[in-house]
Amino acid sequence: MALTDEAIERIKGMIVSGELRPGDRLPKEADLAGRLGLSRNSLREAVRALSLIRVLDVRQGDGTYVTSLQPEVLLDTVGFVLDFHRDDSVMHLLEVRRILEPAATAMAARLMSDDEIESLGTLVEMTDGDPDLNDLIAADLEFHRRIAVGSGNPVLASLLESLSAPTLRARVWRGLTQENAAAHTVEQHQAIHRALVAREPELARAWATVHIAGVEDWLRRALGAANGVDHARGMAQPRTG
């Protein structure tokens, strides 16, 4: 294994073993390099890599620190990774979201505070009248984000956050082709909100399912029409050119 890769593992090991804890500061580059037995350049490559995935936080003029390592911090690397996916993966992403989002919504129906739910209602009403498309999209993201956080599970919330962003593009397309998408979105948000207010987890779950499935269904048809792919099983990368 390359020295740098080894250094990554060593640093990871120091963190996992507890020798380095969240918030701790690493020895300065020169010292750590000496301790790990490699050059500063190679060590910097290791640190930079761990920095990209949010394990380390490097501050020029100050030092290098271990991040909080909270799931929500580490898992937003997932978003970075998902940026690399092409359209042919969006269906699969959406399918996973259709599994997670209803579950999160049901959990939120039990756990969110009355204040949080009320504030969520305010958010929904803001987009009721004549929503600008961009505002609607932003509000939509925020709506789902709050529910995800409301599930009380930061891992779940982070995953949903990562899965929602790439979906955004699909949502934009939908808005462009289906004029009544905006109205549908708002109506369904209202329905989900009502279910939360009523503390009805199963109803909330059902509406969330309907909501996500709507996007998914549209996308399936759009993609199917575009390249005639069979989405039943594998959907093996019909990259066109």
Next chain:
Amino acid sequence: MALTDEAIERIKGMIVSGELRPGDRLPKEADLAGRLGLSRNSLREAVRALSLIRVLDVRQGDGTYVTSLQPEVLLDTVGFVLDFHRDDSVMHLLEVRRILEPAATAMAARLMSDDEIESLGTLVEMTDGDPDLNDLIAADLEFHRRIAVGSGNPVLASLLESLSAPTLRARVWRGLTQENAAAHTVEQHQAIHRALVAREPELARAWATVHIAGVEDWLRRALGAANGVDHARGMAQPRTG
């Protein structure tokens, strides 16, 4: 933004825009560094970071290539990231797994081929008699992995793969404390398999839920007993150090 971070974005951009496609080879370090306007050292940091998350594949003496970018490749970074989580996050991971795994199992009940299901049965039977603990754990991972792949959704399969590995530790603990865990595991695997053979998605889902919930329930009690934390909502890092 730092030069290296900018380089990361530039390379990412080249890939997302399609200028660089899966399998393509990047210009050699010196050339690419010149083109991006930074030194070879700094460029190497960027490349190393993208290499850690499996976007680039660097081969000494050959060149640097863009990976396949398949979801299963990129998402296994999630596993690396999850390695950093401590015990207090395991509950949340398991909770997410309890959402995904039953869904995947139900999908597998519809999509897996008869051959795949039969081969799965062989795997289950192998652990029936007097399973060595390590063999059992390996077979358990393989069992769930095959079902995840059988869902037909590579994103889902990769996420479950990542979520299962950290669970392994908990499973070991369970094996150590509860002697009948092995028997339970095999029995539940058999039940899941029977549901797959019968092509009963909802039954398969139910058994999968029971199976994961068993681990989760045990872990909840074990953690609760260990530090008296309230797991109902936030479970805010009771690090005892």
Next chain:
DNA sequence: AGGAGCGATTCATCCGATGTTTCTACACCA
């Protein structure tokens, strides 16, 4: 035709030097 060897290419690693940012401490002034 097939295999061994050689050279070119490319990444791996190191060293030393200089620039930039941040933090700290202390002197200064109101």
Next chain:
DNA sequence: TGGTGTAGAAACATCGGATGAATCGCTCCT
């Protein structure tokens, strides 16, 4: 006394060049 500004130290950022190691492809010999 208390706030403020600045000089210096500390730490990361970036660079250029040099050398080692791995790989690939071509040539030559059998």
